[in-house]
Amino acid sequence: MAKTNNEVDSQGINLVGKGTRITGDVESDGDIRIDGELNGNLNCSGRVVIGVTGKVTGEVSCKNSEVSGYQKGKLQVEQHLSLKSSSKVYGEVSTGKLSIEPGALFSGSCIMGDQLKHEEAKKLQKA
Structure with missing residues (x-):
């Protein structure tokens, strides 16, 4: 369907x-x-890109993300997280899939893939 003005x-x-x-x-x-x-x-319900000069201090929640800059805090990515060679990420990461280029700095914890689904199921059982 075409968009109208x-x-x-x-x-x-x-x-x-x-x-x-x-x-x-x-x-x-x-x-x-x-x-x-x-x-x-x-x-964000879409994609988050943190450019080389970008700096985020706080929790990020999105569908997909590409980080080339600095991010400190909880990072929740539903599908795919890509850490570029210039990235510096500090904190707790949860994602479906993770790719890290050589040179990227990542300091923290990571839950991904099937483990992420398992952790979410455990939380629902406790509720």
Whole structure:
């Protein structure tokens, strides 16, 4: 179905440019790219890209993610997380699939794949 001029694309790409600093929580229905700084939590139903100059301090929850910059805090990625060679990631990571390029720095814990599903099932049983 074609879009009319009155329809708004709610799944656009959001950009936090280099030199921009945001303090607070961010929610997005679309994709987001961070080349600036975010001090707060990020909840995104799409893809999160943290560029080489990007810095995120806080919890990130998304469908897919590519990190080339700095991220400190809990990182929950539903499908695929890719850590590029320039990335520096500190904290607890949970993801379906993980790829790490040589040179990337990752310090923390990781739950992935079937183990992630098992941990989620244990949480539901306790509830």
